[in-house]
Amino acid sequence: MIVIFTDHIAAAKRAVDPSVHSGQGHSLAVCAELSKWFSGDPERSIEFVQVPSKIGWHVHLAAHDYVRDTPTVSGRRLETSLDSIRQAVVKSCVDSWISEFQHTSYRGRHFLQMGDMRDRPLKPSILKGGTWLSFTATESIAMTARMVRCILGHAPLGEYRARFNIDGEIQCKCGTFIETRAYLFGRCSFTQHGKTDSPRRLGELMDFLRANPRTFAFEAPSKGIG
Ligand SMILES: [Zn+2]
Structure with a gap:
């Protein structure tokens, strides 16, 4: 029996995976050697044991350091490997998404534009759950839903009801003629305002949503309904 201690099970799996992937040539070489070895005796087996590097097990650490200092072996035509092509396709999709997103007709006229730390308009991303939703990773579903409704302008608001001709109150609770998102942010006497409009x-x-938990939320149904 061979026992392999590794801190990267995914890489070990890849090494014995003969299907199409980047570095498939290496995997096929490993599989060819292993199948020779396996055919020698039906009792032969390989066991993989995951050893996190942070444990610092000296035997594993020595092997880890040795491999890390060894130059990486890459394929002959790196730019046409499956991973490179996939990366190029993903980059081109994200680039066109970002470019489309700059047009109002694409992102929607009511989309609430906000900026990053340098006040550049936020742009879509596929990393870490995306630009907007990564902000609500630790928030409740209700809070996430309110944030999304508010940003998209699809929220239980007077201006939304008026726009789509939906039954219900158009006026703001404070008595203003029409309840709009901008009004709630900056002027409504029923909300706690932030620093800006x-x-x-x-x-x-x-912060605004936390301070005003009823905003962009649907009213709870009356007792006896549902
Ligand atoms: Zn109001």
Whole structure:
């Protein structure tokens, strides 16, 4: 029996995976050697044991350091490997997404634009759950839903009801003729306002939503319904 101690099970799995992937040539070489070895005796087996590097087990650490200092072996035509092509396709998709997103007709006329730390408009991303939703990773589903409704302008608001001709109150609770998102942010006497009329950053919007838990939320149904 061979026992392999590794801190990267995914890489070990890849090494014995003959299907199409980057570095498939290496995997096929490993598989060819292993199948020779396996055919020698039906009792032969390999066991993989995951050893996190942070444990610092000296035998594993010595092997880890040795491998790390060894130059990486790459394929002959790196730019046409499956991983490189996949990366190029993903980059091109994200680039066109970002470019489309700059047009109002694509992102929607009511989309609430906010900026990053340098006040550059936020742009879509596929990393870490995306630009907007990564902000609500530790928030409740209700809070996330309110944030999304608010940013998209699809929220139980007077201006939304008026726009889509939906039954219900158009006026704001404070008596103003029409309840709008901008009015709630900056002027409504029923909400606690932030520093500006409209949140400039996502953090400011989250603060506003926390301070005003009824905003962009549906009213609870009357007793006896549902
Ligand atoms: Zn109001």
